[in-house]
Amino acid sequence: MRSKPAVTIERRHFLRTAAAGLPALAACRPLFAAEYDLVIRGGRVIDPAQRVDRTADVAIRAGKIAAIRPNIPASAAAESIDAQGQLVVPGLIDVHLHARDATLLPPEILKTGVTTMVDGGSRGADNVDQILEIARNAPNRMRLLLNISRLGNNPNPDPARRSEFLDGTELADVAKARAAIERNRQWIIGMKARLSRNIAANHDLEVLRLAVQAATPSGIPIMIHIGDTFSPLPEILKILRPGDIVTHLYAPPPHGIMDDAGHILPEVRAARKRGIRFDFGNGRNEHWTWEVAQAALAQGFPPDTISTDLEVVGRTEQVFDLPTVMSKFLVLGMPLNQVIACVTSNASQTFREFKPYGTLKTGSTADVTLLELAQGNFEFVDNYKGKRTGQQKLITRGVIVGGKRIA
Numbered sequence: 001m002r003s004k005p006a007v008t009i010e011r012r013h014f015l016r017t018a019a020a021g022l023p024a025l026a027a028c029r030p031l032f033a034a035e036y037d038l039v040i041r042g043g044r045v046i047d048p049a050q051r052v053d054r055t056a057d058v059a060i061r062a063g064k065i066a067a068i069r070p071n072i073p074a075s076a077a078a079e080s081i082d083a084q085g086q087l088v089v090p091g092l093i094d095v096h097l098h099a100r101d102a103t104l105l106p107p108e109i110l111k112t113g114v115t116t117m118v119d120g121g122s123r124g125a126d127n128v129d130q131i132l133e134i135a136r137n138a139p140n141r142m143r144l145l146l147n148i149s150r151l152g153n154n155p156n157p158d159p160a161r162r163s164e165f166l167d168g169t170e171l172a173d174v175a176k177a178r179a180a181i182e183r184n185r186q187w188i189i190g191m192k193a194r195l196s197r198n199i200a201a202n203h204d205l206e207v208l209r210l211a212v213q214a215a216t217p218s219g220i221p222i223m224i225h226i227g228d229t230f231s232p233l234p235e236i237l238k239i240l241r242p243g244d245i246v247t248h249l250y251a252p253p254p255h256g257i258m259d260d261a262g263h264i265l266p267e268v269r270a271a272r273k274r275g276i277r278f279d280f281g282n283g284r285n286e287h288w289t290w291e292v293a294q295a296a297l298a299q300g301f302p303p304d305t306i307s308t309d310l311e312v313v314g315r316t317e318q319v320f321d322l323p324t325v326m327s328k329f330l331v332l333g334m335p336l337n338q339v340i341a342c343v344t345s346n347a348s349q350t351f352r353e354f355k356p357y358g359t360l361k362t363g364s365t366a367d368v369t370l371l372e373l374a375q376g377n378f379e380f381v382d383n384y385k386g387k388r389t390g391q392q393k394l395i396t397r398g399v400i401v402g403g404k405r406i407a
């Protein structure tokens, strides 16, 4: 700390001498540059990782968060954003979406406020190069879950071989998956296994065991897709390891997180206690109902993370974007700060690679999302055309990724 006053004196001295008319002022311009590259002014700053919720300015320098405090003088900022009346939160993290198509590329998703995202198993060992290319070119942080099916999420493009998609085991190639992970470990941060009967038939447990075999050498988690599985969920949970993720946690029966009477299964609570994580995964097909979500929240079983499971069609129906999906939890009565935590601090804990993100702590990467909490009457739908009206809706108003403001 000793050096700090010395720097100030040196600077003052320089200012005096410069004012006295010394030449070469232009060459020394960096010394006169504003203290901060960008200041986001007067917003309601919510950063659950630091338990911050207050009106303040957020200052960014060299791509990092430099300060959060009120009333930073205008002269200290090269550029300012007026965020009065808006929420200023860490860049949103979507732990489950599908950015595999040319019509829904990462720049489009970044505009919705998502600065970090995970493609949830769109591709497997045979076709992972396609999505790696998309991730490499992404302006935001995009990482992948490798599908245990070597073809990924999609049916075999050859119509004659389409039924292979239904054979969960033939396509679950452990050696190929391991090799793909090893080759691309900086991009592949987990595995995905779809366990519904339309994918895994009656092989769900077997497919999951193969996914565990594939993931174990690299120590990465597995995200499983539940809802209409052949096996009851407790049987599936037995195979999961701490850190693994259950997506579509509010899938309706059969074999969801509740018993026939609508009570959360004790095995599901026990799984959460031993470190298994539960993700929302909005999607469009049979992944959730208002009733299951409401009943689970009433029993103290919120999601750890709120994700979109967004793909091309969802961009214009049901899902739209992550702030819209977050708004559905406001309709369900979840407090705003908890909703924000599900897409920032909680999401950053889901993958160890994301630990540095999802916060506005000083020194962290300057990923920031500006949201408006609009008031009015807004209609939201579940996956079964169930409608509810809410009085609040989160709308993205600005995005900064790595200190760079996105137009």
Ligand SMILES: [Zn+2]
Binding pocket: 096, 097, 098, 120, 283, 309
């Ligand atoms: Zn998905």
